[in-house]
Amino acid sequence: MAGRAGRRGLDATGTVIILCKAGVHDMGDLHAMMLGKPTVLQSQFRLTYTMILNLLRVEALRVTDMMRRSFSENHRDTQAHEKRISELRNTLSTLPPLDTEGQLSDLLSYYHTITELRITTESLQRAVLESVNGLKALSVGRVVIVNNGQHRNALGVILQVSNDAVNRTFTALIICEKGNEEAAGDDLSNKALHPIYSTTLFIPEGPCSHTVQKLKLQDISAITAKTLKVIPERIIDNYNKRQQPRFRLDPPGQAISTATQELLRLAEANPNGITTLDPVNDLHLKGVDVVEGVMRQRVLQDSLKDFHCIHSPTFTEQFARVQERMSVQEELDKLLFLVSDQSLTLLPEYHQRIKVLEALQYVDSTGAVQLKGRVACQISSHELLLTELLFENTLSPLAPEESAALLSCLVFTQNTQIDPHITNTLQEGINQVLNVAQRIGELQRDCGIAQTAEDFVAQFKFGLTEVVYCWARGMPFAEIAQLTDVQEGTIVRCIQRLDEVLKEVRQAARIVGDSVLGSKMERASLAIRRDIVFTASLYTH
Amino acid sequence: MAVEMRLPAVHKHISLAASQSNREDKHLVVPGDVITSDTGFMRGHGTYMDEDRLTASVAGEVERVNKLICVRPLKTRYNGEVGDVVVGRITEVQQKRWKVETNSRLDSVLLLSSVNLPGGELAEVQSIFSDGAVSLHTRSLKYGKLGQGVLVLVSPSLVKRQKTHFHNLPCGASMILGNNGYLWLYPTPGQQDEEAGGYYTSMEPVSLSDREVISRLRNCLLALSAHKVLLYDTSVLYCYEASLAHQIKDILKPEIMEEIILETRQRLVELEG
Numbered sequence: 001m002a003g004r005a006g007r008r009g010l011d012a013t014g015t016v017i018i019l020c021k022a023g024v025h026d027m028g029d030l031h032a033m034m035l036g037k038p039t040v041l042q043s044q045f046r047l048t049y050t051m052i053l054n055l056l057r058v059e060a061l062r063v064t065d066m067m068r069r070s071f072s073e074n075h076r077d078t079q080a081h082e083k084r085i086s087e088l089r090n091t092l093s094t095l096p097p098l099d100t101e102g103q104l105s106d107l108l109s110y111y112h113t114i115t116e117l118r119i120t121t122e123s124l125q126r127a128v129l130e131s132v133n134g135l136k137a138l139s140v141g142r143v144v145i146v147n148n149g150q151h152r153n154a155l156g157v158i159l160q161v162s163n164d165a166v167n168r169t170f171t172a173l174i175i176c177e178k179g180n181e182e183a184a185g186d187d188l189s190n191k192a193l194h195p196i197y198s199t200t201l202f203i204p205e206g207p208c209s210h211t212v213q214k215l216k217l218q219d220i221s222a223i224t225a226k227t228l229k230v231i232p233e234r235i236i237d238n239y240n241k242r243q244q245p246r247f248r249l250d251p252p253g254q255a256i257s258t259a260t261q262e263l264l265r266l267a268e269a270n271p272n273g274i275t276t277l278d279p280v281n282d283l284h285l286k287g288v289d290v291v292e293g294v295m296r297q298r299v300l301q302d303s304l305k306d307f308h309c310i311h312s313p314t315f316t317e318q319f320a321r322v323q324e325r326m327s328v329q330e331e332l333d334k335l336l337f338l339v340s341d342q343s344l345t346l347l348p349e350y351h352q353r354i355k356v357l358e359a360l361q362y363v364d365s366t367g368a369v370q371l372k373g374r375v376a377c378q379i380s381s382h383e384l385l386l387t388e389l390l391f392e393n394t395l396s397p398l399a400p401e402e403s404a405a406l407l408s409c410l411v412f413t414q415n416t417q418i419d420p421h422i423t424n425t426l427q428e429g430i431n432q433v434l435n436v437a438q439r440i441g442e443l444q445r446d447c448g449i450a451q452t453a454e455d456f457v458a459q460f461k462f463g464l465t466e467v468v469y470c471w472a473r474g475m476p477f478a479e480i481a482q483l484t485d486v487q488e489g490t491i492v493r494c495i496q497r498l499d500e501v502l503k504e505v506r507q508a509a510r511i512v513g514d515s516v517l518g519s520k521m522e523r524a525s526l527a528i529r530r531d532i533v534f535t536a537s538l539y540t541h
Numbered sequence: 542m543a544v545e546m547r548l549p550a551v552h553k554h555i556s557l558a559a560s561q562s563n564r565e566d567k568h569l570v571v572p573g574d575v576i577t578s579d580t581g582f583m584r585g586h587g588t589y590m591d592e593d594r595l596t597a598s599v600a601g602e603v604e605r606v607n608k609l610i611c612v613r614p615l616k617t618r619y620n621g622e623v624g625d626v627v628v629g630r631i632t633e634v635q636q637k638r639w640k641v642e643t644n645s646r647l648d649s650v651l652l653l654s655s656v657n658l659p660g661g662e663l664a665e666v667q668s669i670f671s672d673g674a675v676s677l678h679t680r681s682l683k684y685g686k687l688g689q690g691v692l693v694l695v696s697p698s699l700v701k702r703q704k705t706h707f708h709n710l711p712c713g714a715s716m717i718l719g720n721n722g723y724l725w726l727y728p729t730p731g732q733q734d735e736e737a738g739g740y741y742t743s744m745e746p747v748s749l750s751d752r753e754v755i756s757r758l759r760n761c762l763l764a765l766s767a768h769k770v771l772l773y774d775t776s777v778l779y780c781y782e783a784s785l786a787h788q789i790k791d792i793l794k795p796e797i798m799e800e801i802i803l804e805t806r807q808r809l810v811e812l813e814g
Contacts, residue, residue: 393608512586
């Protein structure tokens, strides 16, 4: 708790003074005070129409600047981002330039195509795996094509499927070169794109060896249409036994050798690629995304043949450079977005509110504040309703006491059980207020603000109308307290706030130029400012 | 050196035939005209109640906002609004403030506490006293003492209210359209960040080409205000482009003025339509 002192963002340290009036607290309490867990600070920053209008009036400030400085944006950690952005910019400038002459001219588009192909394939695979048919296909004995950092289009057969639905792993027997049995430790090579997309199967040049590994979904690039008969337990046991140093030089068991031979024969029979299961036709996945994904994948694969850059002698090197540059660029773009205006959490709400203001003609389409907007700037609460009431001339047929009573709905926020007795003119006024509130509530809802029209209208409660009316006509306080079940303190507070509202309406009337309304408001103010309600307080100034 | 002289003559009213259709609903009144006899309306500035009838007290255009009726006068002194940008001239120096002349009913005040620097200022209206005098402030670096340039005086009602009043025109000069009718033309500053908004006013001589651009702009502004065209950056730019065909000093001749204004008006109508 003692960590709260100091100004946010400006002070590095602060001072906390614990005032002990009745003796020093005991150690446990002091400990909690100094090192205990503080209450979580939550930003109470609200975008109000008044704030937006006032900021739009001034040329020098923008509303987005104001929003950016609020505490609600504190989590954005802009300083760290800014530092990283400058670091990335430096890196980008020091990278070697790309050679894009001649055959390499379409290198960049090739890179984009390959990336898109990879993303499409991954999403398709995820869809396959989440489907029932896909899981059935990936059962024991299915031959799959493995593609990761260690293996390149190598054939493998599934031995075991783990039960974990979230991170499913597949234990598989894969053919590989002798000496390449151990899994490569680093994950980075997995992430690197293979520059050339090909479907030629891997056939070991030397003596064929095998390895049993746990594979993740990303490593399986395709499911073939073939299955093999295997005895998975024997294979796994045999392999694990031979991993121990004592049995390392034993020859592989019969089950394993048969399986490996089968795989090798398959690979040699189909060197240029083996038929794989099609998600749409074979696995019967009919979702729109899957079908579109498959089509797109095919289009991309076909287009890869037309690129010239793969024939260039320096292709691999240039591709690696492109990859490096693009990854730095992508990170830079992401960070720039995060520090920009577009990522402010309150930005969508800001746009919605501007739409409401434009629809009500408080600002024009270029953002200049109109007369209605200038009036609304003067009002601190319920600005839309009050401005609309003013411009609808609702207060003119009412006497000063009645208008004070009507405006009490803006300051009174409690529910009452006793319904007040109201005169006819006042009732008409109330109906008009409710109509206007309904209209504004619906408009806000249309523009996307998350508050229903009923909630908006329900904010305005008319429980104190009779009380204020009688008070303004001179009834003593003791009698009006009996008119309602609201507590006396609430009545006093509401009438004091009502006086402030009347002052704001007077200001607004001066801007508009209507002196009749102004004088009416002044008379209303005089009528309510008397007696105990406005006696100077002993405690405040 | 030959000198041309003209006697004052009545301005010919220029009207564009086809475009008047969207301007027919402009309700123009003179003082004493009855606007309406309906009592359901609130009366705003420029009107008064004459036995139950809403009558205009100034000559201008009637504006209706919901149930409020007010008359916006065609020619008036400047009435300050909070947030307006004005150009003023210091007329008096008092103990803790300056008196600034801004073409309004009363001189505006610039309090010592509202400035970053002393001098004759470009300022922003901070608040309005109850008698209508405006209080200015020059807090932002954009505001401050103005350097070399040309002042043009027009009627305040001709300056359109916009989001920003500082304009850098592509023809090479910059313009500040003060809401009080004082317009300031100056050469666009070379380096983009002007230090301290005016502590340092550059006294370097302005090049001839810049001077010519500014003179042409000044004559254009006078032509536009003579024909009561609303002033904002687009209209000034169109007028400038239309005037390039003529010599700078010819722009002030009435017949050439009419030509230029006609062309400007047509382009503006096309822009809207």
